[in-house]
Amino acid sequence: MRAKTLIFQSGTVFDPVTGCEGSTRDIAVCGDRIVALEHVSDVDEIVDASGMLVTAAAVDCAAHVAFPGVWALRAAGLFPDGEVLVRRYAERGFGHVHESWATLFDCGTVQAEWARMPGPDISVGLGLPLYDLTTWMEAQDAATAHTALEHLWATLGTHGCYLPEPRLRFRDDVYKHREKSAQELVPFFLEACRGVPGPIVLPARSLLREDLEVLAPGIHVQRAALLTEQGAACPFSVLADAIGFGMSADLGLAWPEKAVELTWVPPDDVSGGRLWDVGSFLLLKASPVPEKDFRDEEEAARFLAKGLPEGWAFSCRQANLALVQDWEGLIRAVLEVWGVREWFLATRAQAARALGFSDRGHLAPGARANVALYREPEEDTAAGWAKALSRCERLYVGGREIFDGRRGLLVPPSPRDRCVGTAPEGFRAELFAPFLDGMSLRPETLRRLAPRAGEP
Amino acid sequence: MIQKILEQLPGTDCQMCGMSCADFAAFLLSGDLSPQECPVLQEDAYADRREALAALLESLKARAKSGHLIDPDKCNGCGICLIVCEYNVANDPESRRGKGPSKDAKVVLRIVNGRVVLADETLCTRLLQAADKCSKCQDHCPTQAIVLI
Amino acid sequence: MTHKTVTSLVCCGCSCLCDDIDAVIDEDRVVETANACRWGAARFLGLKKFSSGLPRARCRSSRRCLHDKQWKDLPLGEAISLCRDHLFFARRVVAYGLGQMSSEALWILMQGLRDWETLWIPSDGPMLEAFVEAYKRQAPALTHLECVRNQADLVVFWGANPLRSTPRLLSRYGLFPRGRFTERGAEDRKAWTVDIQATEMGRVTELATIPSDHEKACVEALRRAHAGGPMEVPAGLSAKPWATLLKDVEKSRYRVFFFGRGPLYHEHGPAVLEELALWVSELRASAPTFLVPILCDFNSMGFLQIFLSCGGSANPKWRLQGDLRRWEPRPGDVLLALSGDCFWFLTEDQKNAVRQHHIPVLALSAYETTTTAHADVVLAVGLQGLDVSGQAARLDGMTLFAEKLWADAAASDEAVIRKLFDPHAEIGNPCAPRP
The missing domain is CATH 3.30.70 (Alpha-Beta Plaits)
Known part of the structure; x- marks a missing residue:
């Protein structure tokens, strides 16, 4: 069947990657991809975009929407339901959401939860406690670890890897002798992860100053602004200096909202908040967002101004942009420091780059047709732009319209089409043995989770 | 189990079988001796015990070599x-x-x-x-x- | 004979969702299982759960009940259409069961009933309702069974007898398996059972028995003693086991409290859970401490996750009710019995009210039950993990996928529920399940 072709006609295109910053242009889509206008012959649909901003759909590069135990937060009324989250993402023009991590045994849970939230494209990082790799580390066998990880990521359909802590620690004193530093482990880990798709992500709060020496290009630091907090082991400024040589980061700015933030805590710091053990050395904790505004933090505001040229992406302290209720207020606050161009870069191109997606966050031919249309701002001020950009009028994901400002969420593309990753041809259960050493499950069970990823 | 077998034996330790009742019970359990080798047990007064012991030993046939x-x-x-x-x-x-x-x-x-x-x-x-x-x-x-x- | 061995099946016998079941299949029949417990094996072999060796009657076909109590078999599509007609006139839907359905079916059901006045009564309702209420006020930590087996050095089964509800919980996760930091299994763990009577659990754990009306007082006593006060147990109870339990709690570094449905058979059950949740939250100050509900139905946790994910708590038209016996049938109700035998539990008054108000009873079921015998319309579906595939969430929330074992299976509950709300949906070409 011929792919559907549509053209967004006469829109004011804002796409810094292709150099369009307010010029009137037509954007063509064939199937799920952006195509060059001159390659389009038969057009199935013309979308009149006059008076509209046409942009690539935004990318949330650091979300936790379907983390284990979210139901307990929902039971307590502390977390929105799935429909609210998806509607907020759509209303704000987000076409891709990256769930930062799912543990090995929670992949099915996270994928199933996302499948019940039809809307944006999704990708899920694999949260990997390093002691799952102990066998190979002891043998310094990065090659086999690489083969196993590659097979695991392909089987589970995950994108990238999330290290809760770049050190190997054991909770029990008896095993302390087996602990290893980041300096020992990260080079091994980078070698084992060579060439696998997606980012290697570290949560900022788990960083130590001495880790920076080994945190080489290709590593993404998540929610870096948390380093402005007193007592952070790695000062913000130190990290900022390290970014130059190829690390990337997203901001994680604090915004005064009634919501919860999700952070990692060591087992000896488990009071307050709501807590989950997700099978890592650290425990996951949900606690109320402190009542503070990043604009009150001189260092954070300075960092916001400086972060853009370094290629930083935009994220929020709540670890989920859809949790922010006063979205317009937040955009306005950011635009007072950054310009509109920077906003588009940080929420689109740079967020996609942080995730290792070259086909998202821009409108160049070949990109996935995730397109957001907004009304043009009535006035060229931070307030005017914030008002316009806070309310998407039409959102397309993979070339299909999934949201209309008047009609709400529309019939979404099938969840399978929204997932990143494909299952491998063969299945090699023996490679999973070291991962499953700490689990009750058989390898076949993991394989079974993968084909279901994304199905309703 | 030996105790259960012992309860069904006369308990006289008369040595007519050549050993004490407890030892005899152990040999019954191991299958090396049979109840017929206890002369006292064959008396009419012990008919009930004889039957109970036979039933008990029958149930033990299902046990494996490992016990x-x-x-x-x-x-x-x-x-x-x-x-x-x-x-x-x-x-x-x-x-x-x-x-x-x-x-x-x-x-x-x-x-x-x-x-x-x-x-x-x-x-x-x-x-x-x-x-x-x-x-x-x-x-x-x-x-x-x-x-x- | 065409025997075939299949391995690593997921068992939907209980909320353990064991994934290591091997089976021998003869065409479309399981003839032998390995590793499944008695409950799980009964499901695979088509037997009754509690009566060894007796076959369990399957729902052979979809049907409707005629006025003279005669049944008329119907094609599944027609039966669904009849149900749809009944629902059209419903002023309130009463959805019972739910914990034995696939996650996919539950999600479609909740999407379909989003704007309907609905009373949700899961068969594990008392536990789910009590936990939702407890989580509103307390913040006990949650964990995974994988983490429990790896790390727990204290396990307490409060009002729970997993040997009767989730038999392999002890061997796979709770007590005996050797984990990362419990390399000698049960030898590295202290284990306690608190119950109102002596149970088999006393042979594998320490046992503290307690009169049911003193349960809350005992938790309070433990809390106070942990805070530094004296151990003041209710009159008539010996303080010794409680002091030992507290000592074990204080010495341990990773504690897991499994909460069973035992206390919830009594009216003070929710208060016991609330108090325990509070103590568990406080215990976190000294070491990671977790509270895990022991649910019975294989997808009760899936129901809870999806219910909350669909905004169930905030939906003004929906209500989650724990106890079926609190349902007061009224005109305009439609009873949807979804893989649950509600007539087994209804009181005579409730049954009379159902008849008096002409409340339609629509049953979706894989088995013949008391409810299918009373139903106006019966929708026959396949068994998850045998006839049909589907997702389910283990008692700790982990989602697993149970695959079907043969090709020419019955309709899935997912397909039936989809068709119920969308007349144009396909239900495939389901054969009636085998007798």
């Missing part, structure tokens, strides 16, 4: 015996981790159709070493479905 006497009606298949079994733990990594053994694994005990069965009694520590060496499956069975004799 396992399994009552499938009591077993609910919880699988605890599989993962406390010394042989299983030492030789089958799946059992050691709490998973059910794979179909090709060499193990002493298995859960089949929801009940424990002896997959290969010859591997049991009680046969390989000594009967008093191990009684973990019996000790940890919450429903008392396994009795070692």
